[in-house]
Amino acid sequence: MSSHIAAEAARRRTFAVISHPDAGKSTITEALALYGRAISSAGAVHGKGDRKGVVSDWMSMEQDRGISITSAALQFEYRGCVVNLLDTPGHADFSEDTYRVLTAVDAAVMLLDAAKGLEPQTLKLFEVCRARRIPVITFINKWDRPAKDALELIEEIETRIGIKPTPVTWPVGVGGEFRGVIERVGFGEEADGRRVTGPQVPGMVRYERSPGGQQLATAEFLDEASAIAQFGPDYERAQEESELLSEVEADFDPKTFESGQTTPTLFGAALVHFGVGQLLDLLVDIAPSPFSRDDAKGQPRDLEDGFSGFVFKSQANMNASHRDQLAFIRVCSGRFERGMQVTQAQGKRTMSTKYAQTLFGSARDTVDEAWPGDIVGLVNATGLSVGDTIYTGRAVEYPPLPAFAPEHFGALQMHDTSKAKRFRRGIAQLDAEGVVQVLYSERRGEATPVLAAVGPLQFEVTVARLQAEFDVPATIDHLPFQLARLTDAEGAQRLRTAPGVEVFTRPRDGAHLVALPNKYRIQTIVNDYPGLVLEPLLAGGQG
Numbered sequence: 329m330s331s332h333i334a335a336e337a338a339r340r341r342t343f344a345v346i347s348h349p350d351a352g353k354s355t356i357t358e359a360l361a362l363y364g365r366a367i368s369s370a371g372a373v374h375g376k377g378d379r380k381g382v383v384s385d386w387m388s389m390e391q392d393r394g395i396s397i398t399s400a401a402l403q404f405e406y407r408g409c410v411v412n413l414l415d416t417p418g419h420a421d422f423s424e425d426t427y428r429v430l431t432a433v434d435a436a437v438m439l440l441d442a443a444k445g446l447e448p449q450t451l452k453l454f455e456v457c458r459a460r461r462i463p464v465i466t467f468i469n470k471w472d473r474p475a476k477d478a479l480e481l482i483e484e485i486e487t488r489i490g491i492k493p494t495p496v497t498w499p500v501g502v503g504g505e506f507r508g509v510i511e512r513v514g515f516g517e518e519a520d521g522r523r524v525t526g527p528q529v530p531g532m533v534r535y536e537r538s539p540g541g542q543q544l545a546t547a548e549f550l551d552e553a554s555a556i557a558q559f560g561p562d563y564e565r566a567q568e569e570s571e572l573l574s575e576v577e578a579d580f581d582p583k584t585f586e587s588g589q590t591t592p593t594l595f596g597a598a599l600v601h602f603g604v605g606q607l608l609d610l611l612v613d614i615a616p617s618p619f620s621r622d623d624a625k626g627q628p629r630d631l632e633d634g635f636s637g638f639v640f641k642s643q644a645n646m647n648a649s650h651r652d653q654l655a656f657i658r659v660c661s662g663r664f665e666r667g668m669q670v671t672q673a674q675g676k677r678t679m680s681t682k683y684a685q686t687l688f689g690s691a692r693d694t695v696d697e698a699w700p701g702d703i704v705g706l707v708n709a710t711g712l713s714v715g716d717t718i719y720t721g722r723a724v725e726y727p728p729l730p731a732f733a734p735e736h737f738g739a740l741q742m743h744d745t746s747k748a749k750r751f752r753r754g755i756a757q758l759d760a761e762g763v764v765q766v767l768y769s770e771r772r773g774e775a776t777p778v779l780a781a782v783g784p785l786q787f788e789v790t791v792a793r794l795q796a797e798f799d800v801p802a803t804i805d806h807l808p809f810q811l812a813r814l815t816d817a818e819g820a821q822r823l824r825t826a827p828g829v830e831v832f833t834r835p836r837d838g839a840h841l842v843a844l845p846n847k848y849r850i851q852t853i854v855n856d857y858p859g860l861v862l863e864p865l866l867a868g869g870q871g
């Protein structure tokens with residue numbers, strides 16, 4: 329049995345595509361799903377083409393704005409591997425959600441827009457991956473449009489991010505002349521049918537888009553003579569640049585990829601599927617499979633131990649006709665079996681897993697069993713909050729998920745006191761989901777919670793959901809704070825009457841937070857209150 333668990337884990341690849349908004353995340357997700365045969369034609373994932381089943385109000389808000397707020401996982405088999413692709417929201421205001429998804433993956437695909445290069449969200453996300461030691465594959469997208477110079481892009485990544493790109497493909501032509509790529513590693517078949525990243529074969533892969541772009545593009549290998557005959561100068565230039573890369577040691581190296589020092593890089597155009605097949609092959613070949621995760625005490629939980637997993641996302645009322653609550657679990661060890669009784673580590677209570685599902689976009693399927701690396705959605709998992717661990721057998725508790733440094737603060741005002749109970753329930757629900765951080769101050773009391781967010785759209789979602797799901801009208805008064813620091817109970821007491829700042833407690837973990845108008849105030853506070861404990865909550869990191 330246990331070697332079965334190891335074998336199932338070894339063939340899992342669990343990753344997320346991350347990017348600055350608009351780089352093409354939804355487009356590449358759909359293309360990957362096409363390659364994985366999870367869908368049969370473009371327009372099915374994300375419901376961008378067909379959004380049936382999406383009914384709740386705040387989802388219509390997402391629809392109005394054309395942004396993705398929800399996250400879930402798409403699973404398909406490819407070349408004997410089980411690929412779990414976790415969706416992440418596009419808008420930077422929901423980056424907290426994206427960061428939480430990154431706790432549940434073993435690798436990430438960073439998507440760059442070829443014309444824009446590094447954008448603010450790209451920098452932050454690379455930083456988070458580095459901090460969490462998540463290996464990153466980079467895909468430079470939209471190469472079918474006017475783009476920055478390829479070598480300049482590579483240099484920009486290395487100098488600004490400090491992670492060295494090791495291109496595994498190199499483009500032949502750009503924009504309307506983008507014809508294909510040189511494969512700088514072998515994507516060839518091995519005797520047992522598995523592809524491996526082996527030595528380079530001279531020549532190139534020529535892409536041909538499918539009529540209408542609904543089906544897969546074709547990729548045909550051309551030997552060197554044919555490549556020169558068909559694409560002479562573009563091919564030769566690509567060859568020269570590729571050699572230059574080898575001279576500066578920008579060749580793929582599995583060890584430095586896994587340790588996060590290098591990022592294997594591909595060029596392509598997700599819209600016409602160019603390069604997407606190679607991306608999927610690369611993921612299968614080089615992305616790490618699930619490994620023993622450390623618990624809160626730093627002890628690794630063996631993959632073959634009893635079932636365990638943690639909630640990285642929780643969401644209620646995704647479907648108004650069901651009014652259910654889904655908790656998304658990343659399986660970390662053992663075998664999950666639908667119907668098994670599991671223990672919730674935080675509350676030490678047991679619960680049933682009768683209703684387990686996979687979910688992506690608007691499609692749901694029942695899951696009967698799952699293995700390390702898989703994502704399971706538990707329906708009606710009331711009482712499970714983001715960050716909670718569930719397990720069978722030997723007890724385990726995974727580390728709490730990172731809470732991010734808020735930059736926006738607002739007092740939530742509820743105007744209909746007859747709905748106080750519902751209001752409290754709604755706030756607790758949204759806090760458990762991690763939609764916003766909920767804080768309380770002694771001064772304002774329980775009736776007026778203060779919301780802290782990474783981006784202001786989180787406030788809008790909170791207000792919209794309170795109205796739609798709890799029938800509670802509420803408004804937000806923005807507060808003049810831009811950052812927060814952690815303090816201890818004594819610090820909280822000392823700062824109670826300090827001017828220009830406000831002290832809060834965070835019920836989620838009992839932490840004491842000081843909200844400040846700007847970073848200069850930190851200095852004056854430190855001067856005015858000698859010995860005060862004041863610690864940063866890491867921005868975009870682990871704090």
Ligand SMILES: Nc1nc2c(ncn2[C@@H]2O[C@H](COP(=O)(O)OP(=O)(O)OP(=O)(O)O)[C@@H](O)[C@H]2O)c(=O)[nH]1
Nearest residue numbers: 349350351352353354355396418470473597598599
């Ligand atoms: N020319 C070209 N356009 C692309 C390519 N990939 C994506 N696009 C276009 O870029 C735009 C943004 O693509 P999306 O896939 O919606 O981007 P996203 O990153 O998911 O955006 P969010 O949902 O806001 O995060 C769309 O108009 C796509 O059609 C590509 O390879 N080439």
